[in-house]
Amino acid sequence: MTFEPSRVPATAADTAPANTDPMPADTAPRRIVVVNGGTSVPSSSRRLADRIAQKTLDRLAARDIKATVAIIDLGPLAGEIASAIVTGHPQGDLLTAIQTLAAADGVVVTTPVYKAGMSGLLKSFVDVLDNDLLIATPIALGATAGTSRHALVIDDQLRPLFAFMRALPVPTSVFAAPEDWGDASLGSRIDRTAAELAALVASSVRSAITDQSWDSYQHTWGGNARPGSSPLEIDFNTDLMRLATGGSSRAGREIGTA
Amino acid sequence: MQFGIFSVSDVTRNPVTGTTPSEAERIDALTRIAVKAEEVGLDVFAIGEHHNPPFFSSSPAAFLAHVAALTKRIILSTSVTLITTNDPVRIAEEYAMVQHLAKGRLDLTLGRGNTVPVYPWFGQDIRKGLPLALENYNLLHRLWREDVVDWEGSYRSALQGFTSTPRPLDDVPPFVWHGSIRTPEIAEQAAYYGNGFFANNILAPTGHFLPLVNLYRRRFAHYGHGTEEQAIVGLGGQAFIARRSQDAFRTFRPYFDEAPVYDHSISLETYAERTPLSVGSPQQVIDKTLEFQEMFGDYQRQLWVMDHAGMPLKMVLEQLDLLGEEVVPVLRKEMASRRSPQAAPAPTHEQRVRQKYGDGQPRQPRPNANRGDNVTGTSPYQDSDPATPAVYPVIR
The missing domain is CATH 3.40.50.360 (Flavodoxin domain)
Incomplete structure (x- = not known):
């Protein structure tokens, strides 16, 4: 079974698919x-x-x-x-x-x-x-x-x-x-x-x-909130990322709950 | 391309006979399974690490050293070694030792572990799990590459003039895979060091691991270790094989229905359809595994869980016969024919020795005479590489 959104009859337009690039605010449906x-x-x-x-x-x-x-x-x-x-x-x-x-x-x-x-x-x-x-x-x-x-x-x-x-x-x-x-x-x-x-x-x-x-x-990395855009959204400029790349362990000291 | 099996060392009640093997029986059985894996032509045997019942494998190093003595060719690995709760100094020492005993047939897969109570048993805190894993590997990496290490971090006592012994075989550290199911920092660390990335590829929808593998490939290239397709990727999986598909489902069903790792909210058929679990004829298992190559790109290692859920030893050995005789030979051929010529070879000790020394002789570290301590003099070894000067700390 595929998810088929039913529609309120008075609306003719199709349901837009999940979209990460919002159209210009005032014209997009x-x-x-x-x-x-x-x-x-x-x-x-x-x-x-x-x-x-x-x-x-x-x-x-x-x-x-x-x-x-x-x-x-x-x-x-x-x-x-x-x-x-x-x-x-x-x-x-x-x-x-x-x-x-x-x-x-x-x-x-x-x-x-x-x-x-x-x-x-x-x-x-x-x-x-x-x-x-x-x-x-x-x-x-x-x-x-x-x-x-x-x-x-x-x-x-x-x-x-x-x-x-x-x-x-x-x-x-x-x-x-x-x-x-x-x-x-x-x-x-x-x-x-x-x-x-x-x-x-x-x-x-x-x-x-x-x-x-x-x-x-x-x-949540790889989550659904902005599908498709997750790999580009990774922030490499964090204490953990610096620690991952051999950086100072001082980062670890300052990191609270993961 | 390497093919093999990995075990989580669970001691589970056989749902068909109702009997639960003793720990002794299960340890003996897994030893036979490891030896059988070599007999049927597999390339890798790996065992996990757990510190709670119903698992027995608290000491994979001891187990693998025993298997090393019983085998000649198969590569031994872990699935996984806990890089969080183990002291990286002990990992460096123990697995260098096993690497020597196995004549280089050893590599290591590192993971964090996910059981909350385990951390305090070893003086750690799961909320620090990720920085622990990252920092501990940074230290492990140096311990296997520098004769003398000065080090200071957040999670263990500082080291001054420490030498981890024995030095890795041929002064070539065991290859390391970093395992993760959801953590970009782990993929980043694997990429930074040019190590392998292992996705266990079980218990989650097919494709769940793809973003992480792709991130690792991208960053592997970013750090200059090669192209994205030359990154070194390992995948897990689970398989149950029978000559006829319907027999595979019928025989496997009671184990699936009762094994604690499956969530039991969906049927075996749905589970097999949605996750990397392969149940069916040899051809069906072949087809499903080829889809992994299509999805993830060329990869270097494929491991399956074949011995869990209370399956009797005899059944596991039969499974390995089918895997080794009917599935893997076809996969070797098919995957090779689809493989890009640029894809990296699977890592072995021999290949890594060649990479480091070419046709030259590998370094064989010989210690200087005992000076009564480990922190004076120029070097603990007679033939230390002059390019890696040992810098000693000031003793306060």
């Missing part, structure tokens, strides 16, 4: 990627994600900014995610999905609430991502649940998780309990979230940050 932790068919988490994604496209279109959407449904990737947790090596469709996510200009993440928490599948998916995969990536957060008593799951669990990933969660998150689906205020919250996400995506904030300071973050 923005890549929105949905990560859906819901596994039912139909999935209300997916429905929430689709609505946020569609509103984001509308907002971008209103600014004359082209955008595409790729969908990563985690259900069909469950086996690969479990394998990657054990082997440490994402493979197959999961690897394709991660490469798609790595190239995102904006992300929409939604999860169902299970046992008072985010879906374990979503957490496992994030667990196998490189730490630097989502640095400075704008991200809208959503959750669905069987009761409104779980309303804090997003702020309590998803925000800290994506803070660790150094992503940029937008100010408004969207929680939907059963009663919300019949309430017009859900629509306005979705619209507000989408407006925030679209504003951040339109501003190219991710590349504005990473173009300045990518080298100052820790990276």
